[in-house]
Amino acid sequence: MMSSYSSQCESCSEDGKSKVALRFCSDCDERLCRECVEYHKKCKATKSHNLIDLASMLRSTIPNVNTLCEFHEDVYLDFYCMQHDTVCCRKCIPSSHQSCKDVLLLEVASEHIKISSAFDDTFREWQNIHKTLEHLRQNFNDNVNELKKSESSICEEVRVWKRNLIKQINTFEEKIKIDLSNDMTRDLDQLKKLNTETSELHDNVKERGQELQFLKEYGSNNQLYLMLTEQGKGVQNVVKRVQEMTLSYKKTRLKFEKTADIDLKSIGSISEVKEAHDIQYSPVKLQQAHVQPERVDTILTFKKAITEQLKLTNKLHISDLAI
Ligand SMILES: [Zn+2]
Ligand SMILES: [Zn+2]
Ligand SMILES: [Zn+2]
Numbered sequence: 128m129m130s131s132y133s134s135q136c137e138s139c140s141e142d143g144k145s146k147v148a149l150r151f152c153s154d155c156d157e158r159l160c161r162e163c164v165e166y167h168k169k170c171k172a173t174k175s176h177n178l179i180d181l182a183s184m185l186r187s188t189i190p191n192v193n194t195l196c197e198f199h200e201d202v203y204l205d206f207y208c209m210q211h212d213t214v215c216c217r218k219c220i221p222s223s224h225q226s227c228k229d230v231l232l233l234e235v236a237s238e239h240i241k242i243s244s245a246f247d248d249t250f251r252e253w254q255n256i257h258k259t260l261e262h263l264r265q266n267f268n269d270n271v272n273e274l275k276k277s278e279s280s281i282c283e284e285v286r287v288w289k290r291n292l293i294k295q296i297n298t299f300e301e302k303i304k305i306d307l308s309n310d311m312t313r314d315l316d317q318l319k320k321l322n323t324e325t326s327e328l329h330d331n332v333k334e335r336g337q338e339l340q341f342l343k344e345y346g347s348n349n350q351l352y353l354m355l356t357e358q359g360k361g362v363q364n365v366v367k368r369v370q371e372m373t374l375s376y377k378k379t380r381l382k383f384e385k386t387a388d389i390d391l392k393s394i395g396s397i398s399e400v401k402e403a404h405d406i407q408y409s410p411v412k413l414q415q416a417h418v419q420p421e422r423v424d425t426i427l428t429f430k431k432a433i434t435e436q437l438k439l440t441n442k443l444h445i446s447d448l449a450i
């Protein structure tokens with residue numbers, strides 16, 4: 128990464144001059160003013176250098192590419208060995224690549240890198256992964272929000288469930304109250320009838336007893352005899368009725384018969400549901416691991432371009448190309 132973005136021309140400031148830098152040379156890792164840019168473009172050694180507009184550079188970051196050999200201090204990685212598929216410096220060649228056939232200058236090896244499929248595949252793969260990760264992240268965030276929202280909706284569901292249960296129990300209670308009232312009326316009516324009959328009998332029996340008592344004390348024997356004879360017919364009916372009443376009468380009581388003791392273990396539980404998502408990730412080209420200079424591809428591209436340029440028909444064919 129460049130250490131700072133101060134806008135002074137570094138080339139001029141070495142000469143003690145202060146000039147506003149407009150461009151950044153990524154090959155020299157240096158900021159340059161207008162004059163130095165012109166010189167840079169003319170000079171044979173630097174005219175192929177990449178000059179970046181400083182204003183646009185301030186908005187993005189310049190990646191830090193390691194251009195120096197890790198085995199030889201301060202020596203640039205200027206070569207590429209095809210056998211070892213590795214970059215190296217000039218000092219590496221005698222020690223490690225002496226017998227290697229294809230050791231190319233790095234600028235030769237990298238000549239078509241910007242239009243190569245190696246670049247294309249890798250770049251597309253990064254984009255592909257980037258998109259997938261963004262989808263995943265969005266999905267995770269959505270999931271977090273959905274989870275948070277579900278808390279209140281589940282609580283509401285449980286509340287509704289409870290309310291319905293209570294409503295049902297209330298309905299049952301109302302029905303039992305009506306049944307109770309009906310049964311009560313029926314039983315009270317029955318007891319009232321029995322009570323009335325018993326009171327009548329009671330008065331009647333009391334009167335008969337008083338008649339006998341009176342005649343025993345104040346009446347003649349004849350009178351008492353006649354009264355007893357007359358009462359004798361009726362007393363059997365009363366005896367029979369009282370017998371019936373004492374045998375058939377049962378004390379009435381109402382009680383609440385529960386369906387069963389309601390023994391609720393729980394009213395439900397929370398379960399975790401895992402759902403499949405629709406994010407798919409398939410690597411663009413997994414086998415593209417090495418960055419080889421693409422000689423064949425380059426030739427074919429060139430051949431195609433030439434063919435198109437010349438607008439050749441089937442009559443004419445380019446079969447050989449000399450490079
Ligand atoms: Zn300058
Ligand atoms: Zn330069
Ligand atoms: Zn080296």
Ligand SMILES: [Zn+2]
Pocket residue numbers: 208209210211223224227
């Ligand atoms: Zn080698």
